[in-house]
Amino acid sequence: MPDLGETIRESQIWKSIFRHPMPVDRRNRIVVMLTNFFLHLHPVSIKKQGIALSYTWCMGGVTFFLFLVETVTGVLLMFYYRPTVEWAYTDIQMLRDVHSLGILREIHRWGAHAMVITVWLHMYRVFLTGSYKPPREFNWVVGVFLLLLTLLLSFTGYLLPWDQLAVWAITVGSNMARATPFLGHEGPGQQLLTLGGVDMITNASDARFALLGAREVGEETLNRFYILHCIAIPLGVALLLAIHFWRVRKDGGISGPL
Template sequence: MATNATKPPEPFLTRTWDYITDTQIWKSIFRHGMPSTSRNRVLVVMTNVFLHLHPVKIRKSGVRLKFTWCMGGLTFFLFLVETFTGLLLMFYYRPTVAYAYMDIIDLAEQVPLGIMREIHRWGAHAMVITVWLHMFRVFMTGSYKPPREFNWNVGVILLVLTLLLSFTGYLLPWDQLAIWAITVGSNMARATPLLGYEGPGAQLLALGDVKMVHAGSDARFALLGGRFVGEGALLRFYVLHCVGIPLIAGILMAVHFWRVRKDGGISGPV
């Protein structure tokens, strides 16, 4: 019959751990024990606002990397990385023709340990690729089929928003690469049918000799806030890049994730 006196003392780390998890602070944050029992595994997902994006249990085939490639998850992760690094970049960057370029140069030369712009830019490229691959995976597994038609559509809009986010961000360094890429890209808008002044049908929209659609009123002008890529375009792209599009994308992502759950979770054969 063993007595308590012969039992060796618990190791230091175990004792410390037990002490920490027994404090009132710890218990106020985590309202359940370690997720090693079924009950706690349910609670860990249900009581955490971030984890409760997930269901408590999920199809085995749906957690396989070779099935999902984790591309949707990586896309969301990259969006968060872009938000965080973008926020830091906003501390140093002023969206005016006079300052923008010099602020970027300063960022590269004066800010210690600065690879935030690098991570922001490469993350943006990577996000475009992961979105494509996510969409490709969803197509190849037929996951857009009923009942997930609507969520596929939300996804298509998110793909477009990702490209627009990247496109608007491309202008902000205000170097030769930036303004000419945006000039080439936005020149297309000039040819919008009816709404661009070099588009088919735009001449029809005239009152006598007065043209309604001209270089100062067409789709490209609305996009750039001017007749060329200048001060107006820089401010517009900045606002869209930092506030407008992320806001819409954020809302649509919430819808996207919600609908993944509501449409039956990750797809699998019936």
């Protein structure tokens, strides 16, 4: 009677996926890192201090994992949510009160808060270990963009439940755009931009309008933020993440004393 596990590992299907024996010896532990798509993000070997939690805090990895959690729970939440003024609030209520998978919303929201915190902690660690110094300067810049996108992801998602908390937080936050110099209708320099005595920058043409798609937070804003939150910003994050990880490898792996 042959061992079942062995039968599977000897089968053509298994061997077509994993082209080497189990990673139990040194050679195959190296091969597994090189032949697996998901693992090839890593180097094959690393200095011991590079994986010490007291040095790395694991916060970059935690942030990436939270991004994955947000993606998975976010896609599932999209099944239950319609981004219209008519339905948005009720759909969230249903998630809370009716659907058995309603806890997805909690995981998604707390994961989002946690992601903001872990991005900050990751950057804190990178600063305190001086890891932004040459040759990693540009990856720090990419990281700052990722920080911005994380905050924007969280900010756009904040509106979607369409309750008082959401709408007024976005109103307060986006009111700032009204005061953008030259481009906000209550910003300094706005009066200087006139064409034949007519203001070019009004509340229907300024930076805030571009953000909200309307004069006030409303139907258009919900749609705009939904698309930004579910499609545009995640795509941007995915691209920058790829660059960020690739640069970590190309810039010499995780930092350490020379």
